[in-house]
Amino acid sequence: MDCLFCSIVAGDIGSRQVYADEHAVAFLDINPWHVGHTLVVPRRHVDDLMGEPEALTEIAPAIAATSRLLVDRLGADGLNLLSSSGAVAGQEVFHLHVHLVPRYAHRPGLRELMVREDGIDLDRVYRQITGE
Ligand code: 5GP
Numbered sequence: 001m002d003c004l005f006c007s008i009v010a011g012d013i014g015s016r017q018v019y020a021d022e023h024a025v026a027f028l029d030i031n032p033w034h035v036g037h038t039l040v041v042p043r044r045h046v047d048d049l050m051g052e053p054e055a056l057t058e059i060a061p062a063i064a065a066t067s068r069l070l071v072d073r074l075g076a077d078g079l080n081l082l083s084s085s086g087a088v089a090g091q092e093v094f095h096l097h098v099h100l101v102p103r104y105a106h107r108p109g110l111r112e113l114m115v116r117e118d119g120i121d122l123d124r125v126y127r128q129i130t131g132e
């Protein structure tokens, strides 16, 4: 199957990976809404949460650990968690993923969630999170 996130999990397509465990991988979103915007995906292919709600349990430890990592390393003031199931809900990549979006006091509120911040330096953010 031709799946972008399966290719990222397999390492065939590069990503800025910030966390991984037995069941899940977390990497920086290539087009971030806010500094540190990260996607957590199961290693196995699951289309979305509607088809397989129990997959969330599998990736829950990675979601928790990545959330903690982002907040600690980036000094975020809050965090949103979002997962879209189905094109009608805005899903564009059909491999289950949870968006973790660190939030900062200078741009508060739900209306600002999906408003992209220009000029985010992904390599710099990656270094800040991983310490590399
Ligand atoms: P969706 O709209 O399906 O919930 O989110 C898909 C997300 O995947 C988008 O936020 C988009 O920026 C991100 N994305 C798309 N292609 C790539 C890619 O090649 N690498 C990374 N790291 N993120 C991607």
Ligand code: ZN
Pocket: 003, 004, 005, 006, 007, 044, 045, 046, 094, 095
């Ligand atoms: Zn996949």
